[in-house]
Amino acid sequence: MVATYQSARHLYVTSAGTSIALAFLLWPPLKPVARTGVRRLAAAAGLLAYFTLTLFKACEPWQAVGRVSHQMASGLKATLGVIPKGATVVLDIPTHNDDRVHGWLWSFPFILEEPFVPRNLYRDYQFIEQPWLLAAAFKWWEVKGPLIQSLVSDPSADRTLHVIYWDEGARALYTKKKIMLGAEIQTALEGVLARPLAEVKTLRAEEAQQAVVALAQ
Numbered sequence: 001m002v003a004t005y006q007s008a009r010h011l012y013v014t015s016a017g018t019s020i021a022l023a024f025l026l027w028p029p030l031k032p033v034a035r036t037g038v039r040r041l042a043a044a045a046g047l048l049a050y051f052t053l054t055l056f057k058a059c060e061p062w063q064a065v066g067r068v069s070h071q072m073a074s075g076l077k078a079t080l081g082v083i084p085k086g087a088t089v090v091l092d093i094p095t096h097n098d099d100r101v102h103g104w105l106w107s108f109p110f111i112l113e114e115p116f117v118p119r120n121l122y123r124d125y126q127f128i129e130q131p132w133l134l135a136a137a138f139k140w141w142e143v144k145g146p147l148i149q150s151l152v153s154d155p156s157a158d159r160t161l162h163v164i165y166w167d168e169g170a171r172a173l174y175t176k177k178k179i180m181l182g183a184e185i186q187t188a189l190e191g192v193l194a195r196p197l198a199e200v201k202t203l204r205a206e207e208a209q210q211a212v213v214a215l216a217q
Contacts, residue, residue, distance in 0.1 A: 068171070069104065073111070075173035076164065080112075080121055083162045083175070088126045088151065092165040092216035093173075095132035108133045128215060131208040140208040141200060148189070148211075152197060155183035163216045188214045 027044060072093060083089060095105055104111055108129050109122035126147055131140040151159050161178040180188075190196055192210040193203070203211070 079175050085124045087162050090161050090163045090215045091129040106135045130212045131205040141203040152182045152186040157182050
């Protein structure tokens, strides 16, 4: 089996046969042959020690991500608890292509639905999240476009945005409230997209990311 992408996790099972064969080659024979048996045992012990150390090293970043994920999960639930239901919430939370930390890749809306929370929190708010947080990342505009169009439909209307963002220094989630005119939202989005919203039919993930950042700043 050939993996043509960065992660080789699909090779784990297919490498089982090779691993078992290697183990038999290294294991000392039942009828001990002094020199050969010692060499095999030393090789087996060396490999076991090496892979034990590398396993711990490989797990370290995942443990760090797990701690950050736990902090984000508890912080998000607590933050949403003080935001009025039905409000527009902009999520500036780091995702897999963020240099700060690895976040919840393709985790929305599931992370705010049962069984991860006692009740469905996702439908209580109008979320504008970064594209890589959304399960439908490659259809971000198709999913979020109607909400954004509603925000800019009346240029003179005040729109309240509740921005939830991750502070890397404090390792915590914070929230801030922004009040913008519909016209200001449109100007901010068209500035990063370099075209009128009326002409937008779809957005690349990178463009959607810029749009969220523009709303969050």
